[in-house]
Amino acid sequence: MSMSTHHGLPLDDDIVDRIMTFCSTFGTLKSTILVSKAFYRVFQTRPKSITRAVAYNIFGPALPQALRVVRYPYHDYTSPSDDPVAMAEACPEDHTHSFITVEEQEKLQENSKVVAALEDVYSVINKDRTSKTSVLTSDESWRFRRAMYRIMLYCNQFPGSGFIQYDDESIENIRKQRTAVLSEYSTNELLQLHSAVKFLRRIFFNLSGIGVFYFLCHSALVADAVPRDSILIDALLSAGPSGALRGWEARTYGVLEDDIDFEPFENDEENPLFVGYLSLPLENIWTARDITPPKEDEPVSKWILDQVNGANDTCSQCSHPGGLSLYTEANWQRFPVFLTNLLKGHLKRNPTIAQPFFAATSHLVNADALGPFIGDLFPLTAHTAPAFDGWERTGSYCFACLTKFLEEHLWVWWLEERIKSGWTPPENCWYGWNCRTQTHKQSHADTKNHLCAPIKGDPV
Ligand SMILES: [Zn+2]
Ligand SMILES: [Zn+2]
Structure with missing residues (x-):
């Protein structure tokens, strides 16, 4: 059977079918169907295979895991009389070609955005520091996404809100359910899941405030520094991949108040269901399977990535061996220090300068605008020549070198900004910037310019 296009050209149903299977989102498929009656008619004859093909375009081989997240019956299995493997066995990963409903498509699409965005973050931290979007190979991406959907399922099964009312028997049953849920997966897949959890822990560690300063600048070390038994990080983990992404984007875990009951932390109570939220069941499984547990100091990328780009790269200026933790244009926006603290010399303690500077730059901290802002400072090396000759926007810099660059150029930028504004x-x-009087004598700070290099030594 065939139809005619509006150009009058005959188009075979199989070709129409093929065109629809190329859609990269459910939204595009929907638009394609709505745009022409003929497409609509062909879709009606084979909705299952076309929808499945589009789903595969979005999820690739992680489709069974993604589907389970949206289909799982999230019942309460906390009664001690509940079968401890009930949660593990409910709604297994679907490898058949079942129909995907419109409602499922919407949820799938929403989750896929979270996982894809996290993969970008994972990639720039663990795979290649020079690209903001994921450069994971298809195999690496599959491992990452499969693990993320399984963590998403787990966190939906054991949400972090309302954990406090359970008695000991129920807690014991929940722990058994958790171990049973993860026992469904092969050891290799669990090691990948463990690595993905480690990545999420690192994000939450950064949000918890403990790691703000060290994050990214020492990213290779931070994973080891995350305390294994940090109850707050375990609790934050229960917010799952979507919580990690929301926290990452907002630079604070304050956005997770609806996901997690923080009250026990405020009262210094230990919630037994947060303790070892994901690590405890994994440890149970390593023991049951007689497997040596993965070492804490193994890189986050182990088990997921086959290769890391630029792992041995050095700083463009000082040759410090920074590898993935070097700063490049793709990760400047995560630079973890308040810009006002980087005002040169005593300028940061001169309110006449620091306050308006803070007002003009504080919005950069929580926005993706920080990256482009830092990039735009590079032309100012014309003012600091010859000290910064050869410092290029495209370079890779260690934390110390980027800090030095900012200290030497932020005040120059501010001077130019102020002059520009009249x-x-x-x-x-x-x-100049080294004057101490500016920090305690308002009249001096007001009547002299300190956005200039000293021509005399320290007055004290
Ligand atoms: Zn350096
Ligand atoms: Zn002075």
Whole structure:
């Protein structure tokens, strides 16, 4: 059977079918169906295979795991009389060609956005620091995504809200259910899941405030530094991949208040269901299967990545062996230090300068605008020549070198900004940015310019 296009060309049903199977989202498929009656008619004759093909375009081989997340019957199995493997056996991963409903498509699409965005974050931290979007190979991406959907399922099964009312027997049963749920997977897949959990822990560790300073600048070390028994991080983990992404984007775990009951932390109570949220069942399984547990100091990328790009790269300026933790244009936006603290010398303690500077730059901290802002400072090396000759926007810099670059150029940028907005600098103070009087004598700070290099030594 065939139809005619509006150009009058005959188009075979199989070709129409094929065109629809190329759609990269359910939304595009829907638009394609709505745009023409003929497409609609062909879709009606084979909705199952076409929808499945589009789903495969979105999820690839991780489709069974993605489907289970949206189909799982999330019942309460906390009664001690409940079968401890009931949760593990309910709604297994579907490898058949079942029909995907419109409602399922919407949920799938939503989850796929979370996992894809996290893969981008994973990639820039663990695979290749020079690309903001994922450069994982198809195998690596499959391992990552399969693990993420399984963690997503687990976190939906054991949500972090309302954990406090359970008695000991129920807690024991929940722990058995958790171990049974993860026991469904092969050892290799569990090692991949363990690595994916480690990545999420690192994100939450950063949000918890403990790791703000060390994150990214020492990213290779941070995974080891995450305390294994940190109850807060275990609790944050229960917010799952979507919680990790929301926290990462907002730079705070405050956005997870609806997902997690933080009250026990405020009262210093230990919630037994947060303890070892994901690590305890994994440990149970390593023991039951007589497997040596993965070492804590193994890199986050182990089990998921086959290859890491630029692992041995060094700083463009000082040759420090930074590898993935070096700063490049793709990860500048995560630079973890307040810019006002990087004002040169005593400028940061001169309120006449620090306060308006803070007002002009504080929005950069929580926005993706910080990366482009740092990039735009590079032309200012013309003012600091010859000290910064050869420092390029495209370089890779260690934490110390990028910090030094910012300290030397932020005040120059601020001077230019102020002049651009009509400010006429008063007479230069001899001691410039190194003047101490500017920090405690308001009249001096107001009447002399300190956004200049010292021409005399320290006055004290
Ligand atoms: Zn360096
Ligand atoms: Zn002065």
